[in-house]
Ligand SMILES: Nc1ncnc2c1ncn2[C@@H]1O[C@H](COP(=O)(O)OP(=O)(O)OP(=O)(O)O)[C@@H](O)[C@H]1O
C-alpha cells in the first residue's frame with residue numbers, strides 16, 4: 001500500500017493561518033506487513049538517524065492503528081520524502097495526513113477526505129497547510145466548531161511555482177514566537193482586505209492582482225528578520241517578473257508564482273543571485289492526499 005501527500009505553501013502573504021496551496025512535491029510511504037517493525041528512509045531526512053527511531057509518522061500511525069485494529073501486526077515502512085523538514089513547505093502536515101490515511105488504509109477502512117482533514121486538525125490546529133495537503137489546489141479555510149470549513153480552487157497548468165529553499169531550517173513553533181501578541185486595527189484591516197482580495201483574485205483568475213493582494217503586515221517582516229537575505233529574495237523574484245512572492249508558511253522557503261513562460265528566466269536569475277540556496281520550479285498539485293492499495 002502506498003500513500004502520498006503533497007508539500008504545501010501556507011499563508012501566501014496576508015492569509016495567515018487561512019490560505020494555502022499544494023505543490024507537486026510529495027512525501028510517499030509504502031507500508032507492508034512484516035514479521036518485524038522496520039523503517040527505511042530515502043530523500044529528505046535520510047541523513048537524520050533519529051527519524052528511524054523517533055518518527056512523528058510512526059507515533060501518529062500507531063495511535064490510529066491501535067484504535068482501529070484489534071490485531072497487532074508489524075509493518076515495514078519505506079519513506080520517500082521530497083518535502084524538506086522545517087522549511088515552510090508543510091512537512092509536518094504531510095506527515096500527519098499520511099500517517100492517519102495509512103492507518104485507515106492498512107485496515108481497509110474507507111476514509112473520506114473531509115474526515116481525514118478533520119482528524120488531522122487535532123495535530124495541527126491551523127488549517128492552512130492540512131487543507132491543501134488533503135484536498136490539493138488553492139484553499140481558503142477556517143475552523144468553526146472544531147471542523148474545517150474550506151473552499152478549494154484548482155490551479156491552472158499555465159502557472160508555476162518557484163521555490164527558494166535556504167539551507168537553514170525554521171521551526172514553526174519558534175517562528176510563531178517572533179510574532180506580536182496584538183495587532184492594531186489598521187494592520188488587521190490591512191490584512192483582512194488584502195487576504196480577501198487575494199482569495200478573490202485566485203477564484204476569478206485575476207493573476208495581475210496578486211502582486212498587490214499578497215502584501216502582508218502580520219507575520220512576514222517579523223520572521224524574515226531572522227534571515228534578512230529573504231528580503232532580497234522577495235525583491236529579486238518580483239523584479240524578475242513573479243506575480244507574487246511570499247514567505248512560505250513559517251519559513252524559511254520563499255514561494256513565488258509566475259506564468260510558465262517567465263518561470264525559467266526567474267528561476268535562473270534567482271539561482272545566479274542566491275547560489276547557496278536551492279531554487280527550482282514546480283507545478284501545483286490539484287489532487288492532494290492519495291492512497292493506492
Ligand atoms: N519526513 C518526516 N518524518 C518525520 N517527521 C517529520 C518529517 N517531516 C517533518 N517532520 C516533523 O515535523 C517537524 C517540522 O514541522 P514544522 O511545522 O516546524 O515545519 P514545516 O511543517 O516543514 O513548516 P510549515 O508548517 O511552516 O510549512 C519536524 O521537526 C519533525 O518533527
Ligand SMILES: N[C@@H](CCO)C(=O)O
Pocket residue numbers: 010011016017018126128129172176219249250
Ligand atoms: N500559518 C502557519 C503555517 C505554518 O505551519 C504559520 O504561519 O505559522
